[in-house]
Every structure is written in structure tokens, then in C-alpha cells.
Amino acid sequence: MNAQHPSIAIVGAGAVGGYYGARLAQHGHDVHFLLRGDYDAVRRNGLVVESCDGDFRLPAETVRVYDDVSRMPKADLVVVTLKSTSNDQLEPLVGPLLKDESAVLTLQNGLGNEDRLAELFGARRVLGGMAFVCINRVAPGVIRHTDHGIIRLGEFAVRERTERARRVAGLFNASRVKCEVLDDLRFGRWQKLVWNVPFNGLGATLDLTTDRLVNTAEGLALVRQLMEEVRAAARADGVDLPADLVDANINNTLSMGPYKSSMQVDRQQGRAMEVEAILGEPLRRARAGGAQTPVLEALCRAARVVDAGIRIRGGAELAPA
Amino acid sequence: MNAQHPSIAIVGAGAVGGYYGARLAQHGHDVHFLLRGDYDAVRRNGLVVESCDGDFRLPAETVRVYDDVSRMPKADLVVVTLKSTSNDQLEPLVGPLLKDESAVLTLQNGLGNEDRLAELFGARRVLGGMAFVCINRVAPGVIRHTDHGIIRLGEFAVRERTERARRVAGLFNASRVKCEVLDDLRFGRWQKLVWNVPFNGLGATLDLTTDRLVNTAEGLALVRQLMEEVRAAARADGVDLPADLVDANINNTLSMGPYKSSMQVDRQQGRAMEVEAILGEPLRRARAGGAQTPVLEALCRAARVVDAGIRIRGGAELAPA
Numbered sequence: 001m002n003a004q005h006p007s008i009a010i011v012g013a014g015a016v017g018g019y020y021g022a023r024l025a026q027h028g029h030d031v032h033f034l035l036r037g038d039y040d041a042v043r044r045n046g047l048v049v050e051s052c053d054g055d056f057r058l059p060a061e062t063v064r065v066y067d068d069v070s071r072m073p074k075a076d077l078v079v080v081t082l083k084s085t086s087n088d089q090l091e092p093l094v095g096p097l098l099k100d101e102s103a104v105l106t107l108q109n110g111l112g113n114e115d116r117l118a119e120l121f122g123a124r125r126v127l128g129g130m131a132f133v134c135i136n137r138v139a140p141g142v143i144r145h146t147d148h149g150i151i152r153l154g155e156f157a158v159r160e161r162t163e164r165a166r167r168v169a170g171l172f173n174a175s176r177v178k179c180e181v182l183d184d185l186r187f188g189r190w191q192k193l194v195w196n197v198p199f200n201g202l203g204a205t206l207d208l209t210t211d212r213l214v215n216t217a218e219g220l221a222l223v224r225q226l227m228e229e230v231r232a233a234a235r236a237d238g239v240d241l242p243a244d245l246v247d248a249n250i251n252n253t254l255s256m257g258p259y260k261s262s263m264q265v266d267r268q269q270g271r272a273m274e275v276e277a278i279l280g281e282p283l284r285r286a287r288a289g290g291a292q293t294p295v296l297e298a299l300c301r302a303a304r305v306v307d308a309g310i311r312i313r314g315g316a317e318l319a320p321a
Numbered sequence: 322m323n324a325q326h327p328s329i330a331i332v333g334a335g336a337v338g339g340y341y342g343a344r345l346a347q348h349g350h351d352v353h354f355l356l357r358g359d360y361d362a363v364r365r366n367g368l369v370v371e372s373c374d375g376d377f378r379l380p381a382e383t384v385r386v387y388d389d390v391s392r393m394p395k396a397d398l399v400v401v402t403l404k405s406t407s408n409d410q411l412e413p414l415v416g417p418l419l420k421d422e423s424a425v426l427t428l429q430n431g432l433g434n435e436d437r438l439a440e441l442f443g444a445r446r447v448l449g450g451m452a453f454v455c456i457n458r459v460a461p462g463v464i465r466h467t468d469h470g471i472i473r474l475g476e477f478a479v480r481e482r483t484e485r486a487r488r489v490a491g492l493f494n495a496s497r498v499k500c501e502v503l504d505d506l507r508f509g510r511w512q513k514l515v516w517n518v519p520f521n522g523l524g525a526t527l528d529l530t531t532d533r534l535v536n537t538a539e540g541l542a543l544v545r546q547l548m549e550e551v552r553a554a555a556r557a558d559g560v561d562l563p564a565d566l567v568d569a570n571i572n573n574t575l576s577m578g579p580y581k582s583s584m585q586v587d588r589q590q591g592r593a594m595e596v597e598a599i600l601g602e603p604l605r606r607a608r609a610g611g612a613q614t615p616v617l618e619a620l621c622r623a624a625r626v627v628d629a630g631i632r633i634r635g636g637a638e639l640a641p642a
Contacts, residue, residue, distance in 0.1 A: 301542055305543070
């Protein structure tokens with residue numbers, strides 16, 4: 001990614017991809033969006049962002065949207081915001097966009113996304129990032145951004161803050177998106193799972209909002225058990241998460257009020273749940289490293305059964321848009 | 322219970338109590354029903370049973386129904402069919418019905434009901450039974466019986482088939498209800514939990530019918546784990562359940578098609594779930610006996626959180642009617 005004015009492709013322009021891509025385009029970058037479901041709406045009306053930091057619109061005349069990757073130009077930076085349940089489409093959707101020096105940044109949830117991109121396209125290309133943002137697609141081509149927005153990103157292949165990672169972060173920071181560079185992406189991924197495993201995983205599987213899990217004694221006991229098992233799984237994967245992360249995450253969640261995680265929303269709307277990225281891959285690493293995680297295992301199984309039922313009832317996969 | 326023509330009180334005449342009580346009354350026994358919600362309907366229209374073994378009705382003029390235990394005569398046999406979530410009402414509802422020699426038979430679900438009655442009224446009075454029956458209350462005072470009906474009962478205080486247990490079974494057998502006497506009630510209770518813990522407990526907690534649990538690889542793995550943990554808990558409680566019970570229960574359930582357990586129905590209708598009798602008490606016995614049951618523990622916690630949510634949403638306790 002050496003270009004002065006890099007071209008940027010957003011693969012899977014749902015809420016997260018649409019928002020961050022729109023911020024980059026709003027600030028003069030050369031952004032190309034790959035959409036599916038919302039293509040016609042954006043073609044017609046442009047991309048609308050209702051944001052707590054100020055509304056804006058990318059007009060239909062200037063926004064560069066595609067529904068076919070073969071018509072897109074190659075990009076210096078490919079930002080992957082597909083739902084992880086569509087990772088079987090990474091090869092056909094990302095491959096055609098790559099030049100020799102292109103970088104790929106995944107902003108997807110959970111574990112294993114960087115590994116998959118590295119297998120397909122080479123580890124040296126890959127960066128990963130976590131988006132801490134409250135965002136919804138409220139209508140075709142309309143994204144509502146209600147809170148936060150920071151991205152924390154880092155290199156996949158090396159544990160250091162490279163010049164490349166700084167340049168990617170610079171693109172966001174110059175576009176009204178706060179972005180920090182991590183020296184250890186794996187630590188960041190596991191750290192986020194301390195929250196995601198109980199509140200996305202258990203919350204979606206039981207169909208309960210966060211407050212119901214932390215405001216009952218038994219719910220809190222389960223949440224603590226799962227958080228400790230995530231720490232054990234992380235240790236088995238070579239990452240040492242501090243013990244006080246558990247209380248910090250619980251206290252933070254207690255102050256949030258009733259909150260519906262993305263996975264619970266997926267369940268309620270009949271869409272595939274990100275079970276493998278958030279539960280399955282952490283469990284596989286726990287097993288591979290010999291950690292005992294019985295509650296995580298039971299939760300992962302239960303989540304897979306619930307998710308299979310959602311598909312039986314005819315939920316549609318929403319990918320890449 | 323020495324009388325030639327014993328008087329029988331049915332405490333908590335919901336579907337189970339209404340059905341079995343009606344069978345006894347239909348065959349000439351002196352049966353007195355304590356109801357709550359359906360009292361007015363039965364007072365007015367009698368008690369209607371739509372049964373796969375032949376419909377019948379106890380006419381309003383002859384059926385003996387009460388909404389106040391203080392107006393009931395004492396009974397030789399008190400049959401308790403309250404939902405176990407109303408066990409805090411056992412003392413005021415059963416106590417006034419007892420004579421020196423009265424027997425108390427609980428047909429409630431799960432573990433701990435006999436123990437509670439024994440604490441309150443003396444162990445020598447207590448019998449327990451399991452009703453294997455498909456039954457629903459379809460309208461006030463109208464019970465639909467669709468399949469099965471056998472009762473298996475035994476003494477609580479001694480492990481033998483007493484003359485008293487035979488006499489109680491005889492009342493049912495003479496009233497078109499097949500009834501067997503067990504020489505070990507505790508074995509029977511634990512045996513039934515091998516099915517109830519996964520299919521009532523897990524099915525209600527995840528809101529899944531039985532077929533969804535046994536027709537997915539991950540569901541079946543969870544079901545097996547829970548059944549093995551029930552065996553471990555039973556062992557810790559002094560009951561040795563044979564290993565082949567696991568496969569027998571799974572194969573039986575595979576042949577049943579989609580089936581909604583009573584606990585799942587309770588969840589869906591916003592009524593209290595029988596968490597303590599079916600999950601909590603087995604877990605307490607596992608812990609007391611030093612058994613390792615991590616999945617049962619997690620399930621019990623999750624079920625309590627789900628149940629608490631049902632109560633928050635305003636589900637009403639249906640007791641005793």
C-alpha cells in the first residue's frame with residue numbers, strides 16, 4: 001500500500017462498511033463500495049449517513065458502487081466488512097481486487113478472519129481491526145450511527161506497529177474516525193472476546209439483552225464463568241489477559257442498561273449468527289491448547305443448534321451487503 | 322389410608338389432577354377437587370374430559386369442587402398435582418385435609434416434592450408417582466387427553482411395594498388408569514430425569530422442540546452430555562442408572578417427531594418454569610455427592626435467568642388450578 005492517494009475497496013458494505021467507507025469518501029478518498037442488497041437504492045439515492053457526529057450523504061452522482069467485483073478497479077487497500085458467516089466468499093470477492101502491494105484490513109467480528117485471509121492471499125498483506133461502534137442499517141442505503149466509532153487495528157503477521165499500519169490509521173484519523181494502532185492484534189482480539197462471548201454468544205442463544213444477564217445472580221455467575229474460560233482459552237493460545245478485565249467488562253455492562261448485541265439482533269431477525277467467529281474458533285483454540293472450557297463448549301453447541309433452527313425457518317444470509 | 326371406600330382430595334386440579342381425578346370419580350370414587358382458576362367454569366358446566374380412551378363428563382350437579390380448602394372434608398388420600406413452582410403452598414393446601422392415617426401421593430414433576438411433603442407432614446404418609454401422559458387443559462374445565470396415561474408410583478420412606486401402595490394403585494387400575502407399583506421410587510424419579518433434564522430443561526431454555534435437539538449433531542452431543550451428567554448426579558445420590566438408558570431415551574425421542582415439553586409450553590405461555598424440581602434439585606444432589614456436572618450447572622443457571630425474565634414480563638403463576 002504505497003500510493004500517495006490510495007484507492008480503497010469496501011467489500012461487504014453493510015452498516016460497518018458503509019459507515020467507515022462513507023467517512024473516508026466524505027474526506028476526499030477514492031472509495032469503491034461492493035454491495036449486494038442495497039445496490040439499487042444507493043445507485044438511485046446515494047449513501048445516507050445519519051450520524052451523532054453530523055449527518056451527511058454521498059450523492060448518487062459521485063458515490064462509486066458496484067454489485068459485481070469484476071467491474072471494480074484493483075485497490076491499494078481492501079477493507080473487509082463482510083459478515084463472518086460469509087467467509088466462504090472471501091476468495092472470489094477479495095482476490096480480484098488485489099495488486100502486488102495491496103493490503104487487506106478485516107474489520108469483521110471474532111477470531112479466525114485474519115487467518116483465513118492469510119491462507120488465501122498471504123499473511124504479509126493482512127491487517128485486522130476492531131470497530132467499537134453503535135451502528136444500524138435502518139433502510140436500504142441508510143445507515144444510522146448512534147455512538148462511538150473508534151477502530152483499533154494492527155498487523156496480523158508481526159507484533160509491532162508498522163509504518164503501514166500507521167498509514168492506514170492515518171486515513172481514518174483524517175476522516176473523522178478515531179483509529180489507534182495496536183502492537184499486538186491477537187491480544188486485542190481476545191480482549192474483545194471477553195465481552196463478546198457472554199453478551200453476543202449467551203445473549204443471542206438465550207435471546208436475552210445484556211441487562212438481564214448481569215442483573216440476575218445466576219446470569220452474572222454464568223457471565224463470569226464464560227469470561228474466565230475466555231481467559232483460559234486465550235492463555236492456551238499464547239495471550240495473557242489480565243484478571244481485572246472480567247470486573248471491568250461487567251461494570252461497564254452494568255452501566256449500559258438494556259443492550260441488544262448484534263448476534264441477538266441477527267437471531268431475532270432470522271439471519272445467520274456469527275457462531276464460529278465468536279464461539280467456535282475460540283473453542284477450537286482452547287482445545288488445541290489443552291484448556292478446560294466446559295461452559296464455552298456447551299454454549300457453542302447450543303448456539304449452533306439455535307443458529308441451525310434460524311436457517312431452517314428461512315432466515316436469509318445477508319452478504320455481502 | 323384404611324377406608325374401604327376412601328375419600329380422595331385432588332389438590333391442584335389442572336390437567337393432570339383433573340384428568341386422573343375425573344377418572345376416579347367416573348368409576349364411583351368419592352373425589353373432591355380443589356381448583357382456583359377453573360372453579361367457576363366447573364361449578365357451572367362440570368368437568369369435561371376429551372379422551373383418546375373415550376370422552377366423558379362429570380356433571381356440574383355431582384362433581385365436588387372447591388375453591389377454599391377450609392370447606393373441604395378431610396381425605397384418606399390426598400393427591401398433589403400442584404405445579405412444583407407452587408410448593409410454598411403445600412402446607413396451607415394439604416395440611417387441613419389430613420387425618421391421622423391419611424396418605425399423600427404427589428404426582429408432581431422432578432425431584433424434591435416428596436421430601437418437602439415429608440418435612441411438612443411426616444415421611445410415613447408420603448408416596449410419589451410419575452404420570453406418563455399427554456394431556457392439556459384446552460379451556461376452563463375442559464381437559465384433552467391425547468395419549469398414554471400410565472402412573473408408576475411407590476413409597477417414599479421405604480424401598481418396597483407396600484400393601485398401601487398396592488391399594489392406591491388398585492384405585493387407579495379400577496378406574497381405567499394403568500398404574501404400576503415401584504419397589505424403588507428414587508430410581509424411578511432419576512430414570513425419568515434422564516429425559517426431562519435435556520428435553521424439558523434444555524428445550525425450554527433454548528425454546529426448541531425435541532426434534533431440533535436430537536436431529537442436529539451438536540444438539541445430540543449436548544443431550545448426551547446432560548444425560549450422562551444426570552447419571553453421575555444419580556450415582557452421587559445413591560442411584561445407579563444403567564448406561565443403556567441414554568441410547569434408549571434418545572432413540573425413543575427420535576421416533577417422537579417434534580414434541581414440545583411442558584416446560585417449553587410454560588415458557589411460551591409466560592408461566593413459571595419448573596426449574597428447581599427438574600434442574601435445581603438434581604444439581605444440588607450432584608454437588609452434595611461430589612459429582613462433576615458442569616453442563617447441568619450451566620443449564621440450570623441459564624434456565625433460572627430465562628425463568629426470571631418470564632416473571633418480569635408478567636407471567637402469572639397458575640396454582641392450584
